[in-house]
Amino acid sequence: MAERDDAGALKLWAPVIGLTLSAFIFNTSEFIPIGLLTDIAKDFQITESQAGTIITVYAWIVTVLSLPLMLLASRIEYKKLLLGILGLFVVSHFLSAIAPSFITLMLSRVGVAFSHSIFWSIASPLAVKIAPRGKGAAALSLVVTGTAVAMIAGLPLGRMIGLYMGWRATFFSIGLVALAVAIFLLFIFPRVPAGAQGSSIAKVPLILKNPGLIGVYVLTALMFTANFTGYSYIEPFMAQVAQMPESEITFTLTLFGVAGILASVLFSKAFATHPKFFFACGTFGLGICLALLEFSSGHIWSAMLLCVFWGMTFTIFGLVFQSVVIRLEPQATPIAMSIYSGIANVGIGGGALVGGWVCAMPAIEWVGYAGAAFAFLGGLICFGMLRFFLSK
Structure with a gap:
């Protein structure tokens, strides 16, 4: 009986866990260039300061898109939206892994930044919507934990992969994990109707x-x-x-x-x-x-x-x-x-x-x-x- 209750609870929390895993990979991806700047610079024969522009461009794209995309996202069914942005995220990381030039790497990071903007526009309200009844605050806290774990484990782990297999392997690995998370969400994530947020502007x-x-x-x-x-x-x-x-x-x-x-x-x-x-x-x-x-x-x-x-x-x-x-x-x-x-x-x-x-x-x-x-x-x-x- 207890095992059945545990299984039921796990099923209820599975969508939130999937969203937390998504938060982990999005935040790992945002900061991973910080741990790989020297290797990226050496590969493309540029300085670390030039390589650092991928951090600047990424952040400023997120800045420009965050508010408008938060408003636009309210019109799309959330499961479709989430799977769509994860798809863009995966493709962009695979492109990063094979980038023949720094410009190509920059363009691939633009795709990641676009998906990042949409994800963090919907992550918090979505966590509350899909949480078990009365557990909205706990679900929100769990998603935030995904961010913290990215700093503790994601960035160092990505850097270790980069040290032993090259920085391209780090981006490929993030894309692979994101693909696995997307497949997981495809099967366990509920359909969530879009909310009416347009008036909040x-x-x-x-x-x-x-x-x-x-x-x-x-x-x-x-x-x-x-x-x-x-x-x-x-x-x-x-x-x-x-x-x-x-x-x-x-x-x-x-x-x-x-x-x-x-x-x-x-x-x-x-x-x-x-x-x-x-x-x-x-x-x-x-x-x-x-x-x-x-x-x-x-x-x-x-x-x-x-x-x-x-x-x-x-x-x-x-x-x-x-x-x-x-x-x-x-x-x-x-x-x-x-x-x-x-x-x-x-x-x-x-x-x-x-x-x-x-x-x-x-x-x-x-x-x-x-x-x-x-x-x-x-x-x-x-x-x-x-x-x-x-x-x-």
């Missing part, structure tokens, strides 16, 4: 008149730019400046992701009672970590320890300000969060671009200082607007 002007939300969006652009000025080039930085062996770079990237889980636990336990501390950690704390990046590179263990704190502070920033968005705009949260996601990708692309300029002009050692400048500016703005962020 009228709420955008109201959102943009909220000073607290405008502050969040400005900070999001600054802090994501700060983080990805350094993080986009973490792999060549650790190899060239910190002189880390390949295996220890992979381990450091894993630590960065694990630190995010530690930060999530701290946030859930203490944010309600110590909000100002978390605002400071997410802004000034991130700035301090970036400013100390070159200094910490003198020893492998100090560099690893810094990456732990760096991963924690950036995760804290995301948790704090997403919670602020939800509190400040409870009625139109999907639209407000879609704008947040788009602006975050402006920062990801901008950070990769700034980091590339720094690597090309002064030196890769300076990426931490450049990122810290954005973070400290963000910290000053944050505490200047704290009354808006803490208002009920």
Whole structure:
């Protein structure tokens, strides 16, 4: 009897598990170039800063498409839409694996970015729709966990495949896993009617008149730019400046992701009672970590320890300000969060671009200082607007 109940529960949760696996592969794919920049640059005989443009272009395409695709996606039956974007994702990754030139690789990443934009426009509401009755919050949390696991396992695993089999094998492997997930979803995912979200576009002007939300969006652009000025080039930085062996770079990237889980636990336990501390950690704390990046590179263990704190502070920033968005705009949260996601990708692309300029002009050692400048500016703005962020 108990086994039958377990089987029934698993069947109910199978669509959510499939969506979580999709979240894992989409986020692994977004950040995998960070761990493979040096190999990609060598293969196409370009610099790391030139190779880093695939991160910038990807992020900015997601920025432009996130909001309009969220509105358009509401008109299409969700199962068809999900399988369609996974199909585009798979084909794009197979094209990445055989790309004869950097331009071809860039075009294949455009296809991935397009599918990414649609997926994250529908993932959150879809998780709630397909969840067992009364389990919407748990389903949403599970999908978010897929994102965290991508940072902890997906990026390091993809990098390991790249080290032993070449970067092309990493992209091929991601495409293969995505194909398996698509086949799984084909058989277990229910048909989900499209929702009527078109009228919600009228709420955008109201959102943009909220000073607290405008502050969040400005900070999001600054802090994501700060983080990805350094993080986009973490792999060549650790190899060239910190002189880390390949295996220890992979381990450091894993630590960065694990630190995010530690930060999530701290946030859930203490944010309600110590909000100002978390605002400071997410802004000034991130700035301090970036400013100390070159200094910490003198020893492998100090560099690893810094990456732990760096991963924690950036995760804290995301948790704090997403919670602020939800509190400040409870009625139109999907639209407000879609704008947040788009602006975050402006920062990801901008950070990769700034980091590339720094690597090309002064030196890769300076990426931490450049990122810290954005973070400290963000910290000053944050505490200047704290009354808006803490208002009920």
